[in-house]
Amino acid sequence: MSTLTDASWALVALRNDLPADSVTAVTVDGREIALYRLADEVFATANACTHGNARLCDGFVEAGEIECPLHQGRFDIRTGKAMCRPLREDLRIYPVKLDGERVYVGLNHSVNPQ
Numbered sequence: 001m002s003t004l005t006d007a008s009w010a011l012v013a014l015r016n017d018l019p020a021d022s023v024t025a026v027t028v029d030g031r032e033i034a035l036y037r038l039a040d041e042v043f044a045t046a047n048a049c050t051h052g053n054a055r056l057c058d059g060f061v062e063a064g065e066i067e068c069p070l071h072q073g074r075f076d077i078r079t080g081k082a083m084c085r086p087l088r089e090d091l092r093i094y095p096v097k098l099d100g101e102r103v104y105v106g107l108n109h110s111v112n113p114q
Contacts, residue, residue, distance in 0.1 A: 008108040014101045015042060023066055025057035029107055033094060036077045038064060042096050043077050044105045050082065050089035 010028045018024050018037035025047050026033050032047035034056045045066075047056050054070040061067075065074040065083060073087035080091035095106040 008106060009097060009104045010107050011102055012044075012105045013042075013103045015040075015098060015103055016101055018042060018103070021061050023057050023059065023061050025055065028105065031107070033105060034066070035096075035103065035105075036061060036066065038077065042098065042103050044094040044096050045075070045077065045080055046092040046094075049073065049075075049087075050091060051087050056091075 012026045012028055012033065013035055015037065018035055020037050020039065022037065024035045026035060034045050034047040036043045049056055049068040049070065051068065051073050052070040054068050056066050056068065058069040059067045064077050066077055067074045071086050073085065074083040075081065075087070075091045076083055080093040082088065082090050097104045
């Protein structure tokens with residue numbers, strides 16, 4: 001099992017630096033990752049929309065979903081599931097671990113939703 005000292009977990013932010021109910025982009029190991037803070041929980045997905053390759057950090061967060069700024073397709077932030085047209089492919093998600101205020105993303109643990 002990976003630990004926070006394992007190289008596969010990257011420190012990406014402090015929880016208090018992430019605005020509530022919003023999205024923030026970070027680049028880690030050449031990957032753009034979107035971080036979402038919903039109340040006290042933090043989630044991470046790929047930052048590129050699977051439909052139009054738009055940056056999701058330029059989109060809108062509402063009711064646990066991120067809306068793509070180009071074509072208004074929405075993804076579930078928690079699972080990466082594509083919620084409506086024109087989206088056909090789910091988002092890649094990354095596991096998140098919190099250690100106090102530190103936010104870690106599992107870089108080698110990304111998954112595609114089922």
